[in-house]
Amino acid sequence: MNLIDRYVAEVGRHLLLVKGRKDIEKELRSTLEDMLEERAGKSGKPADEAMQTELLKEYGAPHKVAQTYNPNPYLLGPRIYPFFVFILKIVLFAVTLGLGIATAMQIASNPPMTGVEFISAVGKGLLNILSACIAAFGNLALVFALIERYAPAADFKLDEEKDWDPASLKKEPEPNDVKIWEPILAIVFTFIALSLFNFNPQLIGVYHLQANEWKVLPLLSEAFFRWLPLLNVVWVAEIILNGLLLRSGKWTTGSRLFSAGTKLAQIFIIIMMLMGPSILALSPEAMTSAGIADPEAAAALNQLARTAIKFALGFAALGAAVEIVKSLYKMMTQR
Amino acid sequence: MANTESLENVVLELRRGVIVLAALSQLGAAEYGYSLLKKLADLGLEVDQGTLYPLLRRLEAQGLLESDWKIEESRPRRYYVVSAEGKKLLPKLKKEWAGIVSVMDKMLS
Numbered sequence: 287m288n289l290i291d292r293y294v295a296e297v298g299r300h301l302l303l304v305k306g307r308k309d310i311e312k313e314l315r316s317t318l319e320d321m322l323e324e325r326a327g328k329s330g331k332p333a334d335e336a337m338q339t340e341l342l343k344e345y346g347a348p349h350k351v352a353q354t355y356n357p358n359p360y361l362l363g364p365r366i367y368p369f370f371v372f373i374l375k376i377v378l379f380a381v382t383l384g385l386g387i388a389t390a391m392q393i394a395s396n397p398p399m400t401g402v403e404f405i406s407a408v409g410k411g412l413l414n415i416l417s418a419c420i421a422a423f424g425n426l427a428l429v430f431a432l433i434e435r436y437a438p439a440a441d442f443k444l445d446e447e448k449d450w451d452p453a454s455l456k457k458e459p460e461p462n463d464v465k466i467w468e469p470i471l472a473i474v475f476t477f478i479a480l481s482l483f484n485f486n487p488q489l490i491g492v493y494h495l496q497a498n499e500w501k502v503l504p505l506l507s508e509a510f511f512r513w514l515p516l517l518n519v520v521w522v523a524e525i526i527l528n529g530l531l532l533r534s535g536k537w538t539t540g541s542r543l544f545s546a547g548t549k550l551a552q553i554f555i556i557i558m559m560l561m562g563p564s565i566l567a568l569s570p571e572a573m574t575s576a577g578i579a580d581p582e583a584a585a586a587l588n589q590l591a592r593t594a595i596k597f598a599l600g601f602a603a604l605g606a607a608v609e610i611v612k613s614l615y616k617m618m619t620q621r
Numbered sequence: 622m623a624n625t626e627s628l629e630n631v632v633l634e635l636r637r638g639v640i641v642l643a644a645l646s647q648l649g650a651a652e653y654g655y656s657l658l659k660k661l662a663d664l665g666l667e668v669d670q671g672t673l674y675p676l677l678r679r680l681e682a683q684g685l686l687e688s689d690w691k692i693e694e695s696r697p698r699r700y701y702v703v704s705a706e707g708k709k710l711l712p713k714l715k716k717e718w719a720g721i722v723s724v725m726d727k728m729l730s
Binding site: 306309310312313314316317319320321345346350351354355357 | 653654655670671672674675678679690696697698699
C-alpha cells in the first residue's frame with residue numbers, strides 16, 4: 287500500500303456514513319494519481335515517496351478533505367433550526383408546567399410533612415423537572431437531526447416565504463402608554479396585601495396539623511408590624527398612582543416621579559427592616575413544640591428561613607431600585 | 622493584515638458564487654474532475670479541489686450533470702457532462718450573469 291492508498295483509505299474512514307463513499311475514494315485516487323503524474327512529468331523524474339508526501343500535504347488533512355464531501359455538516363441546519371427552537375420552547379414549557387403541577391399535587395396529597403420533608407419533596411420535584419427538560423431537549427434534537435438528514439428539502443420547506451403583509455407587523459408600542467393589565471394587577475395585589483397584613487395578620491404563618499386540627503404558627507414578628515403604618519402609606523400611594531394611570535392611560539413626568547418616590551420609600555423600609563431586629567417570628571422552639579420538626583431540623587429550618595427572608599428583602603429592594611432607574615431613564619429619554 | 626484577510630474572504634465569496642456557472646459552461650463536452658480543474662485554471666479561475674469535486678457531485682445530484690466512469694491510461698476516470706436539464710438551465714444562468722455584470726459595471730464605472 288503506497289502513501290496515496292493509505293491517504294484515500296483514511297479519507298474513506300471519515301466518510302463512513304456518506305452516500306457514495308466508494309465512488310468518492312475512487313475519484314480521489316484517480317485525481318491524486320493524475321496530479322502525481324503531472325508533477326513527475328514536470329520534474330523529469332519518476333514519482334517517489336517524497337513527491338507523494340508533498341502532494342498529499344498540499345491536498346490537505348484527510349478529515350478536512352472528507353468534510354468537504356459531507357452534505358450535512360451540521361446536526362441541525364439553518365433550514366430547520368428556527369422551527370426546532372419554536373417547538374423546543376413549547377415542549378419545555380409543557381414539561382415544566384405538567385411536572386410542576388404533578389409535584390404540587392403529590393405534595394398536597396401526602397400526609398402532613400415536616401419542613402425538612404417538604405423542602406426535600408420540592409427539591410426532588412425540581413430535579414425531576416430538570417432531568418425531564420434535558421431528556422426532552424435530547425429527544426427533540428434527535429428527531430430534528432433525523433428530519434434534517436432524511437427529509438428532502440423540497441418536502442420540508444420551513445423557510446418558504448408565504449404571502450406576507452407588512453400590516454401584520456406589530457405596532458411599535460408608545461413608550462408612555464400604560465399597559466392596562468399592569469395597574470389592574472398592581473391594585474388587586476396591593477389591596478390583598480393591605481387587607482391581609484392589616485386585618486388578617488393571623489393568616490400569615492406556617493400551617494400544620496395538630497391533633498387533627500389546623501394550627502398556624504405566626505411567621506412575622508413585632509419588628510415587621512412596627513413598619514406597617516409606613517408600609518400602608520406606601521401601598522395607598524401606589525393604589526392612587528395606579529388608579530390615575532388606569533384612568534389616564536399615559537405615563538407623565540409627574541407620575542414617573544411619584545412612582546420613583548414610592549419605590550424609594552419601599553427601599554428605605556426594607557433597609558430599616560434588614561438593619562433592625564428580625565422580622566421573622568418563627569422560632570425553633572415554637573416549631574418543635576408544634577411538632578413541625580425535631581429540635582435539630584427546626585434549628586436548621588429556622589436558620590434557612592432567616593436567610594431566605596433576608597434574600598427576599600434584598601431582592602425586593604433591588605427590584606425597587608431597578609424600577610427607579612427605569613422610571614428616571616424613561617422620564618429623561620421620552621419626554 | 623486584517624485588510625488582506627477581509628479581501629481574501631470577499632474574493633473567495635465572489636468566486637464561490639461563479640463556480641457553478643463556470644463549471645456548467647465548461648462541461649458541454651465531457652471532462653474528468655482534474656482536467657476541468659486545469660481547464661478552469663488555464664482560463665484564469667483557480668478553484669480548490671476541495672470545492673470543485675463536492676460541487677460536481679452536488680450538481681449531479683441536482684440533475685444538472687451526468688457522469689460516467691471510463692478507463693483511460695489504465696486509470697478509471699469519472700467524466701462529467703452537462704445533462705439535458707443542465708442544458709436548459711445554462712442559457713438562463715448566462716442571461717442572469719450578463720444582467721449582474723451589466724449592473725455591476727454601471728455601479729463600478
